[in-house]
Amino acid sequence: MQIPYTVEPRPDTGLYNAKLGVWLFLASEVMLFGALFSALILLRTGATSWPHGYEVLNVPLATINTMVLITSSVSMVMSWAALRLGDFGKYRKWMGLTFLLGLIFMVIKTIEYAAKFEHHLYPSHDNFMATYFTLTGLHGLHVLGGMIVIAYLLGPGSKMWMTEPERYTNRVEVIGLYWHFVDLVWIFLFPTLYLL
Amino acid sequence: MSGHSVEEIRRETRVYILVFVALAVLTLVTVGVSYLHLSFGAAVGLALFIASIKGSLVAAFFMHLISERRLVYAVLILTMIFFVALILLPLGGYHDRLG
Incomplete structure (x- = not known):
């Protein structure tokens, strides 16, 4: 049996199923990160002392990572545009760049974590480090998850382009929406944790 | 699209x-x-x-x-209502302590 509405929109929703699915998933993600931001506000407003992020964390590295993630969002959306223009070669280059930028983000994050561990700064150190590791760790796992899907779409999953190009383009749009959401979360994490 | x-x-x-x-x-x-x-x-x-x-x-x-599509906006508006409530809850508690 064929899965319905993978390409054409459902008459009642006006969307193909995967697109509605990813938006509902992203809504649950807003609540997941929202709960953690809420916990951060609760802990920070209730604390007698709380360090400024820029005193403890590496702002230059985080700024570079912000630029890396923003650039990866552009390369992601350019890869989707290339597919819509039917240029699979260009799509592979843009999507490959997105994967590479995701990898650079993770390497920089690892360097940042290693420096913290060197100074014996673990999640158990204080509430600030606990929230820092929880929020950035969960965000990092999301980047990693996105990279796995991108690798699949560039590797074995790319066969679909030959048989069902529109369905493949929709898959790229859906992972794109997820990737931009991960970028969006970082846009708020960066000033909240590092600059205030 | x-x-x-x-x-x-x-x-x-x-x-x-x-x-x-x-x-x-x-x-x-x-x-x-x-x-x-x-x-x-x-x-x-x-x-x-x-x-x-x-x-x-x-x-x-x-x-x-x-x-x-309108349905996506509807999903996001509902999400934002709950998100704002989630963020305002601890802030409300903070002002209670101040008061």
């Missing part, structure tokens, strides 16, 4: 580049503002204001919410 003409898609890619430049500039502004050593309230307000502009640009253009 797939029904768009080649010219429309090319025009969209030019917008993506402009949004990228705006995001990069706003990131530098965010970092620059943190060196001004404003009061905590002003720093939070300004940082979140800039982050909101950046987030809106990503959502509107990269996630193409600027031209999306």
